[in-house]
Amino acid sequence: MANQRRQYRVAEQARSSVAMALLRLSDPRLALVTVTAAKTTSDLRLIKVYWSVSGGPERIEEVEEALDSAQGVLRREVGHDLGLRSVPVLEFYYDETLDVIAQSRALMQKVADEDAARQGKSKEEDEG
Numbered sequence: 001m002a003n004q005r006r007q008y009r010v011a012e013q014a015r016s017s018v019a020m021a022l023l024r025l026s027d028p029r030l031a032l033v034t035v036t037a038a039k040t041t042s043d044l045r046l047i048k049v050y051w052s053v054s055g056g057p058e059r060i061e062e063v064e065e066a067l068d069s070a071q072g073v074l075r076r077e078v079g080h081d082l083g084l085r086s087v088p089v090l091e092f093y094y095d096e097t098l099d100v101i102a103q104s105r106a107l108m109q110k111v112a113d114e115d116a117a118r119q120g121k122s123k124e125e126d127e128g
Contacts, residue, residue, distance in 0.1 A: 010082060011038040014047045017081040018090070021074050029066035036095045040088065047078070047088045050095040060094055067092045 015038035022030050037050040053063050067074075071090060079087030 007040050007042060007044070010044055010084070010088075011040045011047060013082055014038045014040070014078050014088070014090075015049065017078045018049050018074055021077040025070055025073065027066050027070060029062050030070070033063055033067075036097070044084060045086065045088055046091065048091050048093055050093050052095045052098050064092070064094070 015035050018038070019035040022033055022035065033051055033053045035049060035051050039048045039050075040046065051063070051067070053059055071092075075087055075090050078090065082088070
């Protein structure tokens with residue numbers, strides 16, 4: 001069992017390694033993919049890699065397929081860079097954080113617009 005510092009260090013090194021490997025791959029489906037985070041289990045046998053990409057659901061699905069097909073190459077790169085006794089299994093997850101932020105901003109803007117519209121109506125009623 002690895003301590004928390006080692007888990008964090010291995011996860012960050014894996015995140016960096018995957019990001020660099022994605023830049024070297026020639027698959028155009030992996031263009032503009034950002035590796036946002038990586039988390040490892042306490043036994044260092046599994047690394048969850050979180051990624052994001054701009055575009056709609058079709059683009060996300062396209063990247064998921066490309067990551068699945070490149071998993072062997074990425075695992076080999078990470079294993080070489082980490083230098084661990086056993087090479088961890090990589091699992092890829094779409095990071096929805098940016099989508100949630102965009103939705104929150106849109107909701108806040110909608111509320112602000114409705115509030116401004118209400119404020120404008122009440123001023124017109126007071127003047128009239």
